[in-house]
Amino acid sequence: MDLKEKLVSSFFAFEEQVDVNHSVHQIRTDALKEFEHLGFPSRKEEDWKYTSLNKVLKEDYSLFPKKDSSLEYNDIKKYLIHDLDTYRIVLIDGIYSSHLSSTTHDKIDVCLMSSALSKSKFKPLIDNYFNKINKKNSGINALNTAFSREGAFIHIPKNTMADKPIQVINFATGNESALMLQPRNLIIVEENSHVQIIERHQSLTENPVLTNSVTEIFAEKRAMVDYYKIQNDITSVSLIDNTFIEQQQESDCAVHTFSFGGKLTRNNLQFYQKGERINSTLKGITIIENDQHVDHNTLVHHIEPNCESHQDYKGIFDDKAVGVFNGKVLVEKEAQKTNAYQSNNNLLVSDKATINSKPQLEIFADDVKCSHGCTIGQLDEDALFYLKSRGIPEKEARALMMYAFANNVLESVKIPEIKKRINKLIANKLNVNLGFDL
Amino acid sequence: MLKIKNLHASVDGKEILKGINLEIKEGEVHAIMGPNGSGKSTLASVIAGKEEYEQTQGEIFLHDEEISEMEVDERAHKGVFLSFQYPVEIPGISVTNFMKTAINETRKAQGLEEMPAKDMLMKIREKSELLDMDRKFLSRSLNEGFSGGEKKRNEIFQMAMLEPKLAILDETDSGLDIDALKIVANGVNKLKNKDKSVLVITHYQRLLDYIVPDYVHVLLNGKIVKSGGKELALKLEEKGYDWIKEEAKTV
Numbered sequence: 001m002d003l004k005e006k007l008v009s010s011f012f013a014f015e016e017q018v019d020v021n022h023s024v025h026q027i028r029t030d031a032l033k034e035f036e037h038l039g040f041p042s043r044k045e046e047d048w049k050y051t052s053l054n055k056v057l058k059e060d061y062s063l064f065p066k067k068d069s070s071l072e073y074n075d076i077k078k079y080l081i082h083d084l085d086t087y088r089i090v091l092i093d094g095i096y097s098s099h100l101s102s103t104t105h106d107k108i109d110v111c112l113m114s115s116a117l118s119k120s121k122f123k124p125l126i127d128n129y130f131n132k133i134n135k136k137n138s139g140i141n142a143l144n145t146a147f148s149r150e151g152a153f154i155h156i157p158k159n160t161m162a163d164k165p166i167q168v169i170n171f172a173t174g175n176e177s178a179l180m181l182q183p184r185n186l187i188i189v190e191e192n193s194h195v196q197i198i199e200r201h202q203s204l205t206e207n208p209v210l211t212n213s214v215t216e217i218f219a220e221k222r223a224m225v226d227y228y229k230i231q232n233d234i235t236s237v238s239l240i241d242n243t244f245i246e247q248q249q250e251s252d253c254a255v256h257t258f259s260f261g262g263k264l265t266r267n268n269l270q271f272y273q274k275g276e277r278i279n280s281t282l283k284g285i286t287i288i289e290n291d292q293h294v295d296h297n298t299l300v301h302h303i304e305p306n307c308e309s310h311q312d313y314k315g316i317f318d319d320k321a322v323g324v325f326n327g328k329v330l331v332e333k334e335a336q337k338t339n340a341y342q343s344n345n346n347l348l349v350s351d352k353a354t355i356n357s358k359p360q361l362e363i364f365a366d367d368v369k370c371s372h373g374c375t376i377g378q379l380d381e382d383a384l385f386y387l388k389s390r391g392i393p394e395k396e397a398r399a400l401m402m403y404a405f406a407n408n409v410l411e412s413v414k415i416p417e418i419k420k421r422i423n424k425l426i427a428n429k430l431n432v433n434l435g436f437d438l
Numbered sequence: 439m440l441k442i443k444n445l446h447a448s449v450d451g452k453e454i455l456k457g458i459n460l461e462i463k464e465g466e467v468h469a470i471m472g473p474n475g476s477g478k479s480t481l482a483s484v485i486a487g488k489e490e491y492e493q494t495q496g497e498i499f500l501h502d503e504e505i506s507e508m509e510v511d512e513r514a515h516k517g518v519f520l521s522f523q524y525p526v527e528i529p530g531i532s533v534t535n536f537m538k539t540a541i542n543e544t545r546k547a548q549g550l551e552e553m554p555a556k557d558m559l560m561k562i563r564e565k566s567e568l569l570d571m572d573r574k575f576l577s578r579s580l581n582e583g584f585s586g587g588e589k590k591r592n593e594i595f596q597m598a599m600l601e602p603k604l605a606i607l608d609e610t611d612s613g614l615d616i617d618a619l620k621i622v623a624n625g626v627n628k629l630k631n632k633d634k635s636v637l638v639i640t641h642y643q644r645l646l647d648y649i650v651p652d653y654v655h656v657l658l659n660g661k662i663v664k665s666g667g668k669e670l671a672l673k674l675e676e677k678g679y680d681w682i683k684e685e686a687k688t689v
Binding site: 380381382383385386387388389390391392393394396397400401403404405406407408 | 486487488489490509510511513514515519520522525526528529530531536539540541543544547579596600
């Protein structure tokens with residue numbers, strides 16, 4: 001039985017574990033039908049031309065792990081931004097860990113999706129927002145919706161600053177020989193409100209894990225959302241991250257994606273601008289080696305006038321690593337005075353590394369400022385000579401240049417502890433002591 | 439300090455240096471002058487060890503040690519410093535962090551401990567004041583958006599930080615106004631002592647008013663065709679290079 005059949009036939013077992021009378025269940029049932037129809041994406045689809053899921057789908061994944069996994073704070077501390085006071089939602093093999101988490105319903109709601117689905121006070125929010133921007137005609141998104149029951153639920157009411165950032169961390173313990181996880185996150189930031197979120201997926205053993213995650217983010221009028229994705233997993237795990245952001249007028253949303261490890265990582269990141277004077281920022285640093293694969297697929301949909309979007313993705317690829325950047329900016333006819341900028345710069349450090357970069361601009365308005373640029377190169381020999389002439393050996397000079405290349409993406413990171421952590425991760429990735437404090 | 443014997447070098451199969459002989463003793467300042475395309479910058483790059491240039495014949499000794507086979511960074515560790523004619527812009531790395539890395543790598547190669555952070559700061563402060571550099575400058579990305587003059591000043595700042603035994607200044611005067619030129623020359627003169635040597639490569643005489651050479655050599659078509667004292671530079675300034683070309687032809 002292949003994975004698709006296995007998933008479809010396990011839906012009955014899943015239904016025994018959830019409230020089938022909740023309005024969401026009709027959405028799940030419809031989504032299952034959609035998944036049955038569409039299945040997993042194949043390379044025949046334009047958006048998946050450079051990324052094949054075949055190998056990843058071959059494993060015999062457990063779908064509903066047992067509840068016996070326990071972790072202590074010290075097991076997970078190093079995967080947290082632990083020097084920062086935050087709320088935490090920790091899931092272990094897809095199951096909530098209350099003693100590692102720190103949730104709240106005081107002023108803001110930071111809790112579980114399962115809890116939001118079961119409590120009547122959240123019903124209006126669920127009815128209003130759940131599955132409202134999740135992309136249609138996508139088998140993997142439908143699959144996540146069909147099995148949606150757990151994940152993070154974050155609700156910031158009107159005129160509220162979340163008093164501290166929120167970390168959402170999904171651990172896989174390896175208690176199952178192979179595990180498929182499908183977290184479902186819903187984030188609602190109401191008018192004039194502000195939140196910062198850090199998301200991470202981390203496997204603790206070598207057993208294969210496939211995570212198919214869907215996150216829906218709603219930023220209402222003048223809301224600010226600052227989101228960081230840390231992808232630094234081990235090489236037996238794969239992640240398909242689907243994040244959808246709907247912005248209302250004058251809202252400002254930024255997503256930083258740091259992809260430093262994993263067997264296969266696919267980031268589908270889509271922004272929908274539904275008001276005027278919206279600002280959207282998409283930034284990414286990818287540093288991978290061996291036969292790792294990272295695919296960034298972005299969409300910014302400019303629907304209304306006077307909005308901006310800024311995309312800046314940098315990648316460093318060593319050994320036989322493969323990178324994909326497929327960035328689309330779509331400017332509707334009404335979206336006059338749009339200012340859209342997209343940039344994708346890549347360094348190939350080895351002869352066998354690959355990058356497929358495909359910037360796409362589709363512009364139907366006539367008074368816009370849109371630019372895009374894409375570079376693929378090697379380290380500049382003149383710059384290397386310059387560094388070496390100051391006594392910096394070849395290896396360190398190369399590392400320093402790669403560090404410098406990636407580092408300026410961090411300028412827009414607003415949380416100093418994250419900036420420091422990512423700087424350290426970059427230095428570790430490049431395997432070098434940079435000779436100065438980060 | 440530096441002894442070059444019958445040095446030949448090519449780039450892309452084209453011979454640029456055609457038998458250079460030069461000896462610079464400790465404490466001496468030598469100037470190499472010559473028209474465009476005579477091989478001045480190539481000579482500087484070959485001494486520093488740029489891989490793009492192939493040394494086809496000859497020897498380069500630094501303190502009686504043959505350095506032709508050494509890597510660029512090893513030569514730097516032995517005390518060779520090249521002030522670049524066109525310093526490279528490197529966004530994403532600050533002047534300060536660059537210098538910390540360079541100094542600590544050099545110390546590591548010399549078997550020394552890393553320089554304590556406090557000493558490093560003191561040194562950076564002292565040398566930046568010597569070159570009249572703004573503090574903000576030090577936290578900016580290396581050479582990024584620097585004016586021509588700022589780049590050159592930054593080169594001499596790096597030289598002051600690294601305290602090389604042999605400093606090669608490749609067209610350091612280009613792009614400098616007279617005030618900056620004086621500051622840069624002052625920086626070089628402060629560094630100079632009886633154990634340290636300077637090789638000034640320049641097109642024009644004006645820098646030599648401030649960094650006074652003991653010897654002046656004229657490089658023409660890959661060879662040193664004439665050597666003399668500092669008065670030779672003045673003569674070149676006045677008469678140009680044509681008379682030397684004529685002289686070289688008759689020889």
